[in-house]
Amino acid sequence: MTEVYLKKNQETGRFECYNGLTDEYMQTLNCGNSFMLIPEDEDLEIPGRIEYHNIDGYYWIDSEDFTRQKLENGMRGYIE
Numbered sequence: 001m002t003e004v005y006l007k008k009n010q011e012t013g014r015f016e017c018y019n020g021l022t023d024e025y026m027q028t029l030n031c032g033n034s035f036m037l038i039p040e041d042e043d044l045e046i047p048g049r050i051e052y053h054n055i056d057g058y059y060w061i062d063s064e065d066f067t068r069q070k071l072e073n074g075m076r077g078y079i080e
Contacts, residue, residue, distance in 0.1 A: 005074055031051055
């Protein structure tokens, strides 16, 4: 797995993953992509996936479909 942080592409509205160490583009997130979130205020990783809602836009949801968080620039996580 690779640690990444998110940057929103203003032209497409999608979030792009950048390597946390090299600052190189890795991939663009789409619905269903796995994304292990690293919350800012905690020392753990939470598995989940990316989803999209017509009004709210892209968001992350945990693997148990319990917690949702809107995607924002600078969010950290892991991708495969």
